[in-house]
Amino acid sequence: MEESSGNGEGTMEKLNVLFLTKYGEQAASSRYRTFQYLDDLKKNGIEATISPLMSNGYIHRLYAGQSVTLERMRGYFKRITMLLRSRSYDLIWIEKEALPWIPHPIEQMLLNGRTPYILDYDDAIFHNYDHHPKKWVRTLLSRKIPQLMKKAALVVAGNPYLAAFAEQSGGRSHILPTVINLDKYPVERKSSSETLTIGWIGSPSTTKYLYPYVDLLDKLCDRYGSKVRLVGAKPAIPLPDCFEVIPWSEETEISELIHMDIGIMPLENNPWEQGKCGFKLIQYMGCFLPVVASPVGVNKDIVSHGENGFLASSPDEWEHALRQLLQSGPMRHTMGILGRARVEQSYALTQTSASLLELIRNVAKEDCRASQ
Numbered sequence: 001m002e003e004s005s006g007n008g009e010g011t012m013e014k015l016n017v018l019f020l021t022k023y024g025e026q027a028a029s030s031r032y033r034t035f036q037y038l039d040d041l042k043k044n045g046i047e048a049t050i051s052p053l054m055s056n057g058y059i060h061r062l063y064a065g066q067s068v069t070l071e072r073m074r075g076y077f078k079r080i081t082m083l084l085r086s087r088s089y090d091l092i093w094i095e096k097e098a099l100p101w102i103p104h105p106i107e108q109m110l111l112n113g114r115t116p117y118i119l120d121y122d123d124a125i126f127h128n129y130d131h132h133p134k135k136w137v138r139t140l141l142s143r144k145i146p147q148l149m150k151k152a153a154l155v156v157a158g159n160p161y162l163a164a165f166a167e168q169s170g171g172r173s174h175i176l177p178t179v180i181n182l183d184k185y186p187v188e189r190k191s192s193s194e195t196l197t198i199g200w201i202g203s204p205s206t207t208k209y210l211y212p213y214v215d216l217l218d219k220l221c222d223r224y225g226s227k228v229r230l231v232g233a234k235p236a237i238p239l240p241d242c243f244e245v246i247p248w249s250e251e252t253e254i255s256e257l258i259h260m261d262i263g264i265m266p267l268e269n270n271p272w273e274q275g276k277c278g279f280k281l282i283q284y285m286g287c288f289l290p291v292v293a294s295p296v297g298v299n300k301d302i303v304s305h306g307e308n309g310f311l312a313s314s315p316d317e318w319e320h321a322l323r324q325l326l327q328s329g330p331m332r333h334t335m336g337i338l339g340r341a342r343v344e345q346s347y348a349l350t351q352t353s354a355s356l357l358e359l360i361r362n363v364a365k366e367d368c369r370a371s372q
């Protein structure tokens with residue numbers, strides 16, 4: 001497993017790289033794992049061709065509850081076309097996998113075997129296959145991602161769990177966390193309003209992690225006159241009056257975070273959650289928020305318990321942590337400052353951009369040497 005040196009090379013020869021993202025810029029995973037790096041890569045001689053598997057139209061229709069069959073068919077047709085043209089590029093960057101749910105032999109054949117590829121993971125998507133409830137899916141696809149990883153020039157992993165899986169699969173990995181561009185975040189903590197706000201940001205599919213804590217949060221709202229703000233949630237259960245659900249948008253997500261006082265990230269402790277990158281914690285901390293999070297996976301690395309927030313397992317621990325933060329303004333302030341410093345040190349785009357450039361150039365150089 002490689003360590004990042006953070007030393008980019010800014011004046012090397014031009015490289016043509018095909019970026020096969022899973023989604024367009026509207027989707028957070030593609031935006032934060034690929035799109036936010038493109039300007040820096042271009043300044044350093046990387047000519048990027050971006051080809052999302054699923055368009056922004058797919059995302060809009062999906063969130064609107066509309067049929068996405070046609071968008072999906074278009075996406076796969078375009079992706080196969082791009083793979084057939086991939087020999088003209090120096091390198092392929094693949095977000096997760098080129099053709100989800102397509103068996104490995106077909107995907108590997110389309111990858112042509114001549115152009116080196118880097119795989120990028122911020123989720124344990126291999127568990128979609130090897131932990132699938134249907135036996136035929138496990139039989140057909142459980143070895144797909146390990147085989148893809150083994151033949152990759154490099155696997156870029158968002159956390160140690162994903163990197164370890166790549167290494168166990170015979171691949172070579174490098175850990176690069178999902179980070180934020182602090183130029184878009186406030187430079188100081190905004191003053192709290194009279195009503196304290198416990199906040200959460202996420203997607204409709206991750207709303208389920210909040211359900212075990214709804215009654216507790218409601219009780220705390222009654223006790224402290226606070227409220228709960230959920231950004232991007234799609235609750236499947238009725239919520240108490242102190243909860244407000246705010247639609248997510250790229251344009252407003254940071255302004256919504258700024259007006260929170262405490263950020264929370266509850267999780268279940270299952271293999272899928274072990275592969276998560278704790279990104280919402282990084283966003284909270286980037287806005288000077290103290291956090292409370294389940295001690296699952298990389299959350300334990302991001303949160304220094306008692307310093308920039310609390311790790312809480314049981315309902316009693318969650319209640320104790322939230323009560324402390326709701327009762328103490330100085331504690332919220334101090335933890336918020338320390339959380340922001342943690343992000344500046346380890347989870348900022350300025351810390352990872354040069355590393356990503358170096359990874360791409362190193363893979364390209366290795367391929368040149370191998371072909372001589």
